[in-house]
Amino acid sequence: MADPRLARPLVRLDKVDKRFASGVLALAGLDLAIGQHEFLTLLGPSGCGKSTALRLIAGLGDPTGGRIEWPDPEAHTRRDIGFVFQEPTLMPWATVFDNVYLPLRLQRVGRKQAERDVTAAIAMVGLEGFARAYPRELSGGMKMRVSIARALVTRPRLLLMDEPFAALDEITRFKLNNDVMELWRSQSWTVVFVTHSVFESVYLSSRIVVMAPRPGRIVAEHRIDAAYPRDEEFRTSTVYNEYCRTISRSLARAMQEQPA
Amino acid sequence: MSDAAPSRERSERMLRIARVVLPSAIALASLVAWEAVVRVNAIPHYILPGPLMIAKTLWTDWGTLQPALLVTLRITFLALAVAVVGGFALAVLFAQSEWIELSFFPYAVILQVTPIIAIAPLILIYVDNTHVAILICAWIVAFFPILSNTTLGLHSADHNLVNLFQLYGASRWQVLRYLRIPAAMPYFLGGLRIAGGLSLIGSVVAEFAAGTAGQGSGLAFRILESGYRLNIPRMFAALALISFTGILIFVLFTAISHLALRRWHESAVKREN
Numbered sequence: 001m002a003d004p005r006l007a008r009p010l011v012r013l014d015k016v017d018k019r020f021a022s023g024v025l026a027l028a029g030l031d032l033a034i035g036q037h038e039f040l041t042l043l044g045p046s047g048c049g050k051s052t053a054l055r056l057i058a059g060l061g062d063p064t065g066g067r068i069e070w071p072d073p074e075a076h077t078r079r080d081i082g083f084v085f086q087e088p089t090l091m092p093w094a095t096v097f098d099n100v101y102l103p104l105r106l107q108r109v110g111r112k113q114a115e116r117d118v119t120a121a122i123a124m125v126g127l128e129g130f131a132r133a134y135p136r137e138l139s140g141g142m143k144m145r146v147s148i149a150r151a152l153v154t155r156p157r158l159l160l161m162d163e164p165f166a167a168l169d170e171i172t173r174f175k176l177n178n179d180v181m182e183l184w185r186s187q188s189w190t191v192v193f194v195t196h197s198v199f200e201s202v203y204l205s206s207r208i209v210v211m212a213p214r215p216g217r218i219v220a221e222h223r224i225d226a227a228y229p230r231d232e233e234f235r236t237s238t239v240y241n242e243y244c245r246t247i248s249r250s251l252a253r254a255m256q257e258q259p260a
Numbered sequence: 261m262s263d264a265a266p267s268r269e270r271s272e273r274m275l276r277i278a279r280v281v282l283p284s285a286i287a288l289a290s291l292v293a294w295e296a297v298v299r300v301n302a303i304p305h306y307i308l309p310g311p312l313m314i315a316k317t318l319w320t321d322w323g324t325l326q327p328a329l330l331v332t333l334r335i336t337f338l339a340l341a342v343a344v345v346g347g348f349a350l351a352v353l354f355a356q357s358e359w360i361e362l363s364f365f366p367y368a369v370i371l372q373v374t375p376i377i378a379i380a381p382l383i384l385i386y387v388d389n390t391h392v393a394i395l396i397c398a399w400i401v402a403f404f405p406i407l408s409n410t411t412l413g414l415h416s417a418d419h420n421l422v423n424l425f426q427l428y429g430a431s432r433w434q435v436l437r438y439l440r441i442p443a444a445m446p447y448f449l450g451g452l453r454i455a456g457g458l459s460l461i462g463s464v465v466a467e468f469a470a471g472t473a474g475q476g477s478g479l480a481f482r483i484l485e486s487g488y489r490l491n492i493p494r495m496f497a498a499l500a501l502i503s504f505t506g507i508l509i510f511v512l513f514t515a516i517s518h519l520a521l522r523r524w525h526e527s528a529v530k531r532e533n
Contacts, residue, residue: 060423083427089420092524093442105438106428134524 008071009033010158010190011057017065018052018216026052028215029066034158034192039184041193041205043247045255049216050194054160057192058083082151084161088143090135090150096122097131100149107154114153121153122146124183141172148180152187159184161193165200177203178231185228198251202243203235210247212254219257220250309493314500317493325482325494329501332463332478335391336505339398340459344452346399347406354407355414355440356432365411372404376462380469390470394478397466402459409451413444446525449517456509464502479505 011034018027027049034040034057042050056063058081082103090099100121104114122131125145135143144164151159161180165173181204184191195201201208202224210220226239234240291311297303298310305313318325350368354361380397387393417439425435467480479498486494521527 055423058427060427081427083424085420085424087420089418089424091421091439091442093445102424102438103428106425106430106434136524136526 009035010070010072012069012071013053013057013066014069015066016053016056016063016068018049018056018061019064025215027056027063028217030216030218032209032218034190037188037190039181039191039193039204039206041195041201041208042211043195043198043201043208043251044211044216045196045213045251047216048211048213048254050211051162052216053211054162054192054194057081057158058160080154080157082154082156082159084144084147084151084159084164086163086166088135088140088147090143090146092135095132095134096127096138096146096149099135099146100153102150103154117153117155121149124152125149125179139172140168141176144168144172144176145179148176148183152183155187157188157190159189159191161191163194163196166195166197173200174235180204181228181230198244198247202240202247203230208247210250210254212257219254222247222250306490306492309496313493314496317497318500321494321497325479325497325501328477328479328482328498329505332460332467332480332502333505335394335398335463335467335478336460336509339395339463340402340456342395342399343402343406343455343459347403347451347455348410348448351407351410351414351444352436352441354411355436361411368404368407371400376401377465377469380466383466384470394463394466394470397469398459398462401462401465402455405451405454405458406448407451409447409454410444413447414440416447417443446517446521446527449513449520453510453513453517456513457506460502460506460509 013030013032016027016030016032017025019025030049030053032053042053044050055061056068091102094102097118101111101114101118104117105111119131122128125148127142127145127149130138130142135146138146147164151161165176168176177200180191183189193201193204205224208222208224209218210222211217212219222243224243226234226243295310295312298308298313309317350364354365376397379400380393383396384390384393387396414436421439422435425439430438463478464480467478468484471481471484479502482498483495486492486498
């Protein structure tokens with residue numbers, strides 16, 4: 001059970017609580033270690049605090065209890081975190097190039113200097129030729145790709161994705177699932193992925209953490225040991241179905257859990 | 261689809277032509293009817309001059325009207341420029357601190373809701389230079405739409421984008437420069453369009469007030485003066501110039517707004533379905 005990757009994790013959440021100003025306890029005693037090069041999914045029903053946990057890891061807000069530790073201090077620079085929101089969250093007045101350039105621009109990297117990285121990030125998500133397009137000229141899936149390219153442009157070690165494909169149609173979602181998985185495999189990243197889809201989580205993850213609501217807490221953990229690369233064959237295999245059944249049951253139990 | 265495209269193109273072209281032709285035709289018809297009524301009933305020109313007479317007056321009195329037009333234009337655009345700079349700067353200040361906004365916004369509202377015609381005589385008493393007084397009046401009217409629209413725009417940046425900027429450690433200035441100001445542009449331009457018309461109204465109203473209190477030489481004063489002399493054709497000519505100026509300002513700012521937003525904002529983008 002002991003995962004060597006977790007011996008020296010990238011980031012560790014230690015009994016993290018988050019209580020909002022409204023008094024709502026969003027997270028209670030969250031213990032979670034995220035290992036190098038994991039594809040970790042936080043799975044749970046709405047209101048279980050999975051997005052809150054992701055935002056805390058990103059440094060958007062502070063926990064009201066417990067600690068978030070970065071054992072390797074070098075890993076915890078702003079450059080090393082990429083964030084993909086549920087919505088594409090693009091600047092409508094800026095071209096694809098300028099949207100992807102944003103994180104570098106904010107770090108005061110000159111346009112000329114950044115050009116190669118920006119172009120590479122755009123190519124990585126398959127949007128060559130669209131650098132000068134405006135977001136409104138793109139489809140929903142393409143906008144999401146721009147959003148992913150923007151998160152990649154700083155070459156982060158940790159990519160945080162908050163239900164990035166929830167609003168997309170299934171065909172686009174499958175395609176982007178494959179692309180993100182390929183990118184994750186080819187780069188040396190760690191991904192923390194938030195979703196409420198059992199099928200998506202099993203397809204992508206190396207580990208799934210199931211969370212229960214009110215207050216948000218971890219109730220189960222599953223490793224998905226199926227080998228990568230995973231493809232359509234995996235999606236229709238018995239092994240995949242077995243995993244889905246196990247995770248579904250786990251999620252159903254989580255939803256029945258009484259408030260702690 | 262291949263059949264639908266040309267027919268849609270044709271109907272779009274018709275619409276474009278109609279947009280120019282229809283109002284022009286109505287304007288022409290009204291002018292002709294006006295001229296006919298004046299001629300058929302032999303209405304004396306000191307009661308109601310016909311459009312041809314007004315056009316002639318514009319030509320013959322150009323020597324008097326043109327300097328007046330320039331004065332009105334100068335005051336209008338100067339007031340607008342000060343309103344834009346002041347309104348925008350104050351809105352940026354408001355966006356930086358909620359305390360400043362809470363403290364000062366009510367005064368901006370008071371300035372706006374008090375009719376300018378009621379304040380103008382006071383300003384004319386306290387400010388010696390009539391031109392400066394008129395400028396202040398026009399500025400008071402023009403400045404509020406810029407301030408309130410820009411303030412709203414600066415506050416309406418996407419919350420997730422604000423988070424993203426925060427995530428990458430953006431400075432206050434970077435958030436303003438790359439996020440809040442671009443997000444506020446459509447609002448600001450909407451305010452500018454209103455303020456352009458209002459600054460003309462402000463300068464005309466102030467000139468009317470000043471016309472009785474001191475000396476003036478803008479178009480509004482020419483209207484007053486022509487009224488005293490029963491020179492009704494010149495009154496109409498001056499009025500026509502004010503209208504043209506108003507239309508010109510509106511067209512100018514509509515064009516600027518369109519040019520600035522056409523690539524990305526819903527209001528300026530042509531939909532294809």
